[in-house]
Amino acid sequence: MEAPLTHGSPSEFARPERPGDLTPFLKLLIQGKTLTFDESRAAFTEIMTGSAHHAEMGALLALLARRLPTIDELAGAATVMRECATPLPTSIDTSNILDTAGTGGAPKTFNVSTLAAIIAASAGAFVAKHGNRSRTGRGSAEVLDALGVRVDANALIQRRCLEEAHIAFCFAPNHHPAARHAMPVRKTLGFPTIFNLLGPLTNPAQARRQAIGVYDRSFVPLVAEVLRELGAVQAVVYHGLDGLDEVTTGAPTLVAEVKKNAQGGSVRIYETTPEILGIARVNPLSIAPDTLSAASNLCIDVLENRAPRAAVDLTIANAAAALLAAGLVEDLRGGVAMARSTLASGAARETLASLVRISMETPS
Numbered sequence: 161m162e163a164p165l166t167h168g169s170p171s172e173f174a175r176p177e178r179p180g181d182l183t184p185f186l187k188l189l190i191q192g193k194t195l196t197f198d199e200s201r202a203a204f205t206e207i208m209t210g211s212a213h214h215a216e217m218g219a220l221l222a223l224l225a226r227r228l229p230t231i232d233e234l235a236g237a238a239t240v241m242r243e244c245a246t247p248l249p250t251s252i253d254t255s256n257i258l259d260t261a262g263t264g265g266a267p268k269t270f271n272v273s274t275l276a277a278i279i280a281a282s283a284g285a286f287v288a289k290h291g292n293r294s295r296t297g298r299g300s301a302e303v304l305d306a307l308g309v310r311v312d313a314n315a316l317i318q319r320r321c322l323e324e325a326h327i328a329f330c331f332a333p334n335h336h337p338a339a340r341h342a343m344p345v346r347k348t349l350g351f352p353t354i355f356n357l358l359g360p361l362t363n364p365a366q367a368r369r370q371a372i373g374v375y376d377r378s379f380v381p382l383v384a385e386v387l388r389e390l391g392a393v394q395a396v397v398y399h400g401l402d403g404l405d406e407v408t409t410g411a412p413t414l415v416a417e418v419k420k421n422a423q424g425g426s427v428r429i430y431e432t433t434p435e436i437l438g439i440a441r442v443n444p445l446s447i448a449p450d451t452l453s454a455a456s457n458l459c460i461d462v463l464e465n466r467a468p469r470a471a472v473d474l475t476i477a478n479a480a481a482a483l484l485a486a487g488l489v490e491d492l493r494g495g496v497a498m499a500r501s502t503l504a505s506g507a508a509r510e511t512l513a514s515l516v517r518i519s520m521e522t523p524s
Contacts, residue, residue: 180209180212185199189224200233201237208338208341214344218349221349221353231385231389252323254366255393256285259287259365261290261291262373263372266400266404269406270298270471270474273373279479279499284326284488289328290367309329309519321518357374368391370392370396371396371398374405375399377401380414381416384429388424391420396417407481409444437477442470475499479495480493
């Protein structure tokens with residue numbers, strides 16, 4: 161095995177440390193080592209404060225992307241991003257706040273995590289839905305905007321939405337201004353980086369209940385362990401084994417449940433199937449809309465109880481995960497039953513109407 165390039169480097173490469181210097185961390189990663197929690201926190205502090213040079217930032221993100229990040233690396237980076245976030249202040253205890261943001265990066269069906277958030281809110285959960293625009297042009301921000309929600313509402317309006325309608329939309333760019341320092345580098349790299357995992361871990365309302373879909377099965381236990389480390393009360397992390405970042409109706413789904421307990425927290429990993437959940441097996445991509453208009457119309461049809469069964473079932477499966485993370489049911493099957501009855505009652509449609517109305521009010 162050849163020695164790493166940093167071994168025995170000529171003295172001409174030596175230079176004094178400078179503000180924002182990521183070289184000490186780069187040397188560790190080049191040597192095949194991993195970063196401790198404190199090292200990851202230090203490195204991402206330089207990135208999120210804008211002190212790091214873009215070249216070094218790109219090198220760090222690329223080296224981390226070569227392998228699965230460790231729990232310490234992801235938890236350290238998430239801690240910094242949480243500290244740099246513009247918070248959403250609310251009177252609701254953070255242990256009762258739910259988020260349904262996922263990683264993205266998988267084939268796109270339609271906005272099931274957004275619908276799951278609306279259903280969970282209408283069933284009694286308090287949901288701070290964290291989201292952004294999408295490379296597809298029909299992410300949570302675009303679809304909610306098409307449905308009449310003011311997605312860039314200020315913190316006061318967001319708070320009212322959360323406390324009165326039980327759901328608020330937290331537009332990621334407005335809450336994570338420090339992430340702008342890494343954005344040019346991320347766009348230049350053109351492949352997923354650790355930041356794709358950080359978004360769902362950095363809810364601005366400090367939600368301690370989460371339903372997170374991830375785009376690779378290897379991230380399921382990792383993200384679950386990081387959530388446990390960061391103090392989640394309850395969380396459900398999942399990946400459809402047909403490649404989707406959703407509880408899928410087309411194949412088994414790998415699931416990790418996180419629960420806080422006296423020992424700090426537990427993680428249980430298992431597989432479920434559409435049949436176990438009492439749902440017909442259908443390829444979700446067969447019902448995927450290809451335009452923003454079609455996606456928003458499908459969301460309305462689901463809430464109005466007139467959508468095709470395949471679209472309703474995919475929504476129900478993911479709402480079940482949200483209801484489980486919210487602590488409103490004991491298992492996914494119970495979540496399916498609650499989601500179905502909630503949707504059939506028309507409560508989810510009324511929740512969306514309340515969100516639209518409050519979000520569009522003039523801030524006082």
